Amino acid sequence: MHAISILEPGGPEALSWREAPDPVPGPGEVIIDVAATAVNRADVLQRLGFYPPPEGAPEYPGLEASGTIGAVGRDVDDWAPGDEVCALLSGGGYAERVAVARELLLPVPEGTSVVEAAALPEVVCTVWSNVFMIAGLRPGERFLVHGGGSGIGTMAIQLAKQRGAEVTCTVGTEEKARRCVELGADHTVNYRTEDFVRAGEFDVILDNMGAKYLDRNITALAPGGRLVVIGMQGGTRAELDLGKLLGKRASVHATSLRSRPLEERAAIVASVRENVWPLLEAGTVRPVIDRVLPLPQAGEAHRIMESSGHFGKILLKTGES
Incomplete structure (x- = not known):
């Protein structure tokens, strides 16, 4: 697969589209074939060298992603390959594939496209x-x-x-x-x-x-x-x-989300699915998306975010989506 790597801390030019190892699902994890991810301020801080990923998280930026499940690990019986999902991540969203714990998955809400769903989990x-x-x-x-x-x-x-x-x-x-x-x-x-x-x-x-x-x-x-x-x-x-x-x-x-234990993040995801997902599916709440750029153009997306010229979320889309 390909992913956005940070060669060394610096400006948007520090983000490089490179080949990377394919993730392998561990017990209780799934692999998402990423359709889109979203840019967050935390990604900018990570690029600058001020916000490293927690231990065990992928080195690539990206705190949320959406796509289709490509594979499931052992002990996963409530999700299957082909399911369209979005997920809260500790990192790794700026990639064509990412491994994520099953507890942090959410179904793509009815009425929302799989790309648009990338704007939801973190916010x-x-x-x-x-x-x-x-x-x-x-x-x-x-x-x-x-x-x-x-x-x-x-x-x-x-x-x-x-x-x-x-x-x-x-x-x-x-x-x-x-x-x-x-x-x-x-x-x-x-x-x-x-x-x-x-x-x-x-x-x-x-x-x-x-x-x-x-x-x-x-x-x-x-x-x-x-x-x-x-x-x-x-x-x-x-x-x-x-x-x-x-x-x-x-x-x-x-507070922050990224460094919380899995069980705390899982409880938040479960509460969101119960309380917010019905509002999304009813159309009374919606993701607000400023623009969608190709994932290799992550540097340009960071420039836009740092200029504060956007309104809502900036998404990065993979080539296959």
Whole structure:
């Protein structure tokens, strides 16, 4: 097979389309013949040398993929060759084939193509686990998601709105603001010209910025509010005002999916299949896809992501799909 290798940490040119060994399914694993994968910020960090894959994970980037099962390992009796699936990965999605534990598989939702399904696993599992399983967003609560035009943001807006929340998102352009409102956002804040703290107090905040926004996020929380940090685009170190946090009886959670034990990721995937897949199949929630590029053009996809000119997910498609 072929896969995208990182020859050495660096810019998008560090991504190289090369021959690679075919994966072999271990016990409880299947091989996916990949139709498409998706670009995530974590892939950019890995390319730069800041986010190596966990022990035992493939060296290639890619935290999600979709395709057709090509082979199954021992002890797999609930999936079969030919099944169309998508999967949450610890790495390896930027390849023509990938091995994945059966517990991390999801069927391609009815009404979604196998290529489009590559836009789902990472964002849906991230949003569902953080906003609902951890932060417990409830109907009627006020929800803020930073980066409303990102893959995470576009999914968070839809799921929070389906849950009956009042949704606010930050955006960088008026065009992104308009499209976020079309997805269900009640309010938008242009982070270039406005301060989200003035938009009101929020019961739940989903943050991808980290240190840069920490103090203002705490200020923007309502009493009993919950801040969930899932990214560090704005740095890793900041002071936390415990007095402000205690005064609001608020909480801060910092999480990632990639390094969690298999049983934790499996529980998230199972909850997503139960709670989100029916919404996808009913058409009330949908993947938002900015563009689809050939997998060998992963470097160009990274350039687009780093420029923040996209809206929704950037997909990489294999030649056979």
